[in-house]
Amino acid sequence: MCGIFGYVGLRSATPVLLEGLRQLEYRGYDSAGIATLDGGLQVVRSVGKIAALERRLRDRPLDGSCGIAHTRWATHGAPTEANAHPHTDCRGEIAVIHNGIIENHAALRRELEARGHRFRSETDTEVLAHLIEESYEGDLEQAVERALGRVRGAFGIAVMRDGEPGRIVLARRGSPLVIGIGVNEHFAASDVTALVRHTRQVLHLEDDEIAVIEPGGFRIARLGDGAEIDREVETVDWEVGDVDRGGYPHYMLKEICEQPETIRNALRGRIVLDEGIPKLGGLEAVMDEIRRCRHVAIVSCGTSYYAGLVARYLFEEFTDLTVEVELASEFRYRRLNLTDGTMVLAISQSGETADTLAAVREAKRKGALCLGLVNAVGSTIARETHAGVYLHAGPEIGVASTKAFTSQVAILTLMAVLFGRHGRLSLHEGRRVLTELMRIPELLERLLERRDEIAALAQRYADCEHFLYIGRKFSYPIALEGALKIKEIAYVHAEGYAAGEMKHGPLALIDPSYTCVALCPAGDLQEKTLSNMQELKARGGRMIAVATEGDGAAAAIADDVVEVPATLECLSPLLEVVPLQLFAYELAVRKGRDVDKPRNLAKSVTVE
Numbered sequence: 001m002c003g004i005f006g007y008v009g010l011r012s013a014t015p016v017l018l019e020g021l022r023q024l025e026y027r028g029y030d031s032a033g034i035a036t037l038d039g040g041l042q043v044v045r046s047v048g049k050i051a052a053l054e055r056r057l058r059d060r061p062l063d064g065s066c067g068i069a070h071t072r073w074a075t076h077g078a079p080t081e082a083n084a085h086p087h088t089d090c091r092g093e094i095a096v097i098h099n100g101i102i103e104n105h106a107a108l109r110r111e112l113e114a115r116g117h118r119f120r121s122e123t124d125t126e127v128l129a130h131l132i133e134e135s136y137e138g139d140l141e142q143a144v145e146r147a148l149g150r151v152r153g154a155f156g157i158a159v160m161r162d163g164e165p166g167r168i169v170l171a172r173r174g175s176p177l178v179i180g181i182g183v184n185e186h187f188a189a190s191d192v193t194a195l196v197r198h199t200r201q202v203l204h205l206e207d208d209e210i211a212v213i214e215p216g217g218f219r220i221a222r223l224g225d226g227a228e229i230d231r232e233v234e235t236v237d238w239e240v241g242d243v244d245r246g247g248y249p250h251y252m253l254k255e256i257c258e259q260p261e262t263i264r265n266a267l268r269g270r271i272v273l274d275e276g277i278p279k280l281g282g283l284e285a286v287m288d289e290i291r292r293c294r295h296v297a298i299v300s301c302g303t304s305y306y307a308g309l310v311a312r313y314l315f316e317e318f319t320d321l322t323v324e325v326e327l328a329s330e331f332r333y334r335r336l337n338l339t340d341g342t343m344v345l346a347i348s349q350s351g352e353t354a355d356t357l358a359a360v361r362e363a364k365r366k367g368a369l370c371l372g373l374v375n376a377v378g379s380t381i382a383r384e385t386h387a388g389v390y391l392h393a394g395p396e397i398g399v400a401s402t403k404a405f406t407s408q409v410a411i412l413t414l415m416a417v418l419f420g421r422h423g424r425l426s427l428h429e430g431r432r433v434l435t436e437l438m439r440i441p442e443l444l445e446r447l448l449e450r451r452d453e454i455a456a457l458a459q460r461y462a463d464c465e466h467f468l469y470i471g472r473k474f475s476y477p478i479a480l481e482g483a484l485k486i487k488e489i490a491y492v493h494a495e496g497y498a499a500g501e502m503k504h505g506p507l508a509l510i511d512p513s514y515t516c517v518a519l520c521p522a523g524d525l526q527e528k529t530l531s532n533m534q535e536l537k538a539r540g541g542r543m544i545a546v547a548t549e550g551d552g553a554a555a556a557i558a559d560d561v562v563e564v565p566a567t568l569e570c571l572s573p574l575l576e577v578v579p580l581q582l583f584a585y586e587l588a589v590r591k592g593r594d595v596d597k598p599r600n601l602a603k604s605v606t607v608e
């Protein structure tokens, strides 16, 4: 999705802005642009990668110590130079960059054109530049405030004006914006990862807030009544190295390999083994309310939704709660009957996913207790839920989610044991699960040592046109996740199915062009999955089994076997998913795909 970066200080703005844009590249974009105040407002834009913008800037260097920059992901109007941000007003004095969607842009545009404004793009954003121009009476902040009074929709904007150097005005409704605080310099970004290179002191804007940043300071006020807002500065605990590739060819591979560490971080300080109980500080204040709940509705999207599906089995196994797991994009449109005893648990890596946020807001409006399981500290979902738990997985830059998923599942296991221990789960059982959970990072380290094996497997299956992933119970969401990874980064058709569904339709599809990936860990359900595998094999497809180390049953049917260390059935997703992530990665690399930034996708889906 689009990215915003702004700088005001004593340095030359252009290199700082370009570096900021590079940090935002992972969000996905198709054009980029930059504006600085360099003896007047100067704008340079280009279609394509940031490298193309840099080439333009070599021909037309921009100086000045105040500037804004943007990566655009086309929504209104094609990815052309004219549609790239920043957009300017008729006189070329005001520059605006914008994330979000102005819903009433068509009506506003007609009005503005009738009053003589000349538009140069097809974007919704350009109306903002002209509205601010019309509202300007000597003070940019007031002009932005008045202009925003006319628009409907979502925005995170950064605005500057010739004649007011050293000043950037920011405003937010529905689209994230963070201020970075430096010494004699300030930054603005749509994502905190872009700021950590410069500062760890940050401040998140809330919806309906306007801010001004200058070299020597900043201020935040409420849109509408202008009331000043005094908010505590937050310190980000990420290292610069967390947002570098650290020697790996892709962020995705780095993030896959980080999982032993990120799971350790997720568990650190959160397990009281003697009492067989997790300690989740973020939930303590609402624990009494949680104990009164009888039902949990889990809402999320994509990979986070699959973590929710794993949680359904975990919660049902350990607690007395009834559980529903719903795609946030559907949940928000249901006629919800959220009774007193319902809590809503929103799972989101970014904490900014529009549908998940909308679901949280709807559930809150109906009076439900809302919990968040979020990675991005200070993100909107983290702030708008009543209580929650952070993943502490560090920034996830690869568009395909990997380490966030395993951290989500690890913490959902903690939640299930915690809620269970307040109910029917025994001390012995609690201890047994937690002890084994603490062993997972070590088991993952062992598993990751076999990376070459998975690379060779991907080589053997590189020509496969269709993949069918199957699994039962805990392995079912992993089948869905494995198929999603193939689709999104290798661009190969893949489907995930509950193994028991084969006879209800999908079996008809199977021919030698299909490869089946069967998840069949040792356990009660293994036999049933083995017979599904037999049925598939008989239809001529190739087959890879993901099975428990030393278990020969799957090997007798499948063409290839990926072994994962033995663990408790309820923890098997944490191990099974990793070879599937690696397999998708290796397949995508062999196909020459843009692994970290797959086509048509964005890291943070802040629009519906």
Ligand code: F6R
Pocket (backbone or CB within 6 Å): 301, 302, 303, 304, 305, 347, 348, 349, 350, 351, 352, 353, 356, 399, 400, 401, 402, 484, 488, 603, 604, 605
């Ligand atoms: C898949 C993927 C997406 C996200 C989904 C939700 O690899 O990354 O499916 O999981 O867009 O995003 P968050 O977790 O940020 O709400």
